[in-house]
Amino acid sequence: MKKLLEKKGQFSIIAAALVAIVLATALITTYSMIRNNPLQERPQILGSIDEMNLAIDHILEFAVGYYGSILQITGNTTYAQKLATEYLVNGLQNIAYTHPSWNPTFEINHLRISASWFNRTSSSEGAINVTYSLAGLGISGIKYSTSLGLKVTVNPSTTNYVLINVSRDGGKPYPTLSKTNFLFYNYSYVESDWEKKAGVAITSIVSTETYSTYEIMIPNGVDPKSYMVLSTDPRGITVVASTFSHYTYSFSWNQTLYSSLNQDVVVVEALQNGSLRWLGQNLQLTTPGKPIPPVPIRALRVNQTINGVNREVPFQVEDWGSAYRVPLGISSNASIFTSRNMLVFLWNHRITNVTLWWDGRDKANQTSYAFTNRYFTGDNPTARRLTNGILTITISSSGFTITSSIQGGTITSTASFMRINKENPAYGASPSYVIHHGIVRDIVQQEAEWSTGAPNCTNVYSQMYFTLPANATYYTYALRTIFVDSLQSRTLTDLSAIRLTVSSGLQRTENGTSGGYPVSSSNAGLFYNFTSFQNGWAHHWSEFISGTAGAGIMFTDDANRKLYLFDNIAGQKTGALNVTSSGRIIEFNPVGRSQYPASFQNSLDVTWFGAVVNFYGTDPIYPSSGNIGLWILVEKPPTISVN
Secondary structure (H helix, E strand, O other): OHHHHHHHHHHHHHHHHHHHHHHHHHHHHHHHHOOOOOOOOOOOOOOHHHHHHHHHHHHHHHHHHHHHHHHHHHOOHHHHHHHHHHHHHHHHHHHHHHOHHHOEEEEEEEEEEEEEOOOOEEEEEEEEEEEEEEHHHOEEEEEEEEEEEEEEEEEOOOOOEEEEEEEEOOOEEOOOOOHHHEEEEEEEOOOOEEEEEEOOEEEEEEEOOOOEEEEEEOOOOOOOOOOEEEEEOOOOOEEEEEOOOEEEEEEEOOHHHHOOOOOOOEEEEEEOOOOEEEOOEEOOEOOOOOOOOOOEHHHEEEEEEEOOEEEEOOOEEEEEEOOOOEEEEEOOOOOEOOOOEEEEEEEOOOEEEEEEEEOOEOOOOOOHHHOOOOOOOOOEHHHOEEEOOOEEEEEOOOOOOEEEEEOOOOOEEEEEEEEEOOEOOEOOOOOEEEEOOOOOEEEEEEOOEOOOOOOOOOOEEEEEEEEEEOOOOEEEEEEEEEEOOOOOOEEEOOEEEEEEEEOOOEEEEEEEEEOOEEEEEOOOEEEEOOOOHHHOOOOOEEEEEEOOEEEEEEOOHHHHHHOOOOHHHHOOOOOEEEEEOOOOEEEEEOEOOOOOOEEEOOOEEEEEEEEEEEEEOOOOOOOOOOOOOOHHHHHOOOEEEEO
């Protein structure tokens, strides 16, 4: 994990270094043009002191522009300040090469370069106080102070035209910009990234004593009520302004179902494209999702309204690869939120609103709620044990199984994974504890291997990860199987994604629904897609329960459908939950009826998501009496609106 994060940081540094080379070259070129460029604003008679002051002005302009360029690429304020300062110093030193006979020397008394972005009124500014001497001309102790900046205010609109106010250098109008100086951010769902589009046209420019107002026709796809714009002036100074600085997610719960629950913790994964996920399935949004802007990760904050009280809450930002299928670790706070990140937070039925917001000041520090470990103080990867204080999972020292137990309970569960054609995988490497002592969850990753190849199943690979959320009585699994195109035919007669053994209890499994509630079956055997869904083939959970204690698995509609992924390939209904009374075993078997094998040669990449739940005293998956339990989380999640 460390190496991967280091590489990501190296990529950012290389990118910034390339920008540095370009700007350094531009800096030298610009200074050489100061005396000869008729477009520069300068005195008609340019004495040595006037020339020196004008050169300092231009060097500061480029330093501020360079600072903004690095922030756009890396989001690393410290790094940007360091390089911008270095290049300003180098720029002053370059003056000596231009006029060696002057023998100039400089002392910087004060330097400030700052930015406040992603707000309705945003700005980039710079100020310097320098004492310099021109010994070759007999001039010494000249003090010079200058400041400059670019300020942009954006205004939401109900038409395709927006008004943008622009000022420069202490509140002066700036009427000389063109449409290419305004780039609007538009999220591309095809590229999974933010793209920038120039304004279609500037239809009018009106100036006052303090600013110029540009009326701009915005590009197609950009929401005039809610937009971001990158403004870059001819000096290279950039500002990112936004009509919005937060998103609020409002939850609509079925209080009849949820009000009796005590441990209904759901882990929400917020992706850059605006999707909210739970157990690999998108949560239902009643309004369009809002993509997360490319803000520095250190700027992000999360607030929740809990029982009517609004307060900041813990969350974590994670790095991911392979389209969110490979966890890489906690994100560096000195980076930009991209399609390789997800923001993770927790909610339950007591929460009515969650607000994701950002502090656009470059001086803003990352909130402690994004890095302080409050729940996982008992983690011990060396002992292969992770705990959130409620649930403890222990990973076997050989092979790979996970045993889980709940605080105060006596019933344990042990899970094994990825059996193919009756052969359990071998594990050539130890599991990777990608995140431990996390903020809102831990993550473990492992790869299943078959020492001599899975029998009669060529070109197959597997990658798995598991999360332990804070405050939860469950851990989650994501079991990925990758079948590569094969010249040889492969035949699956058995594929068991997860096999859970419970130490005590009687079996109970969902066998369809009635009136929106599960039909609970105490039978053992195969639960497969034996009828149409409308008549009740839904199987979202299975458990072994003894009084108020027990363990089992549960999963969403999406995983329920994927349980039957191979039915069409086999030509028969082969996927099934297999519940065995003897030994108290629950198996999630996408190929579970061996008399109906699945043969294919084409590629197939599929991930099965779900949760292993342990309970004691409260909130079983499904109770011994009544019908309210944690099954609600996967079958009746809340609907969400985004503003």
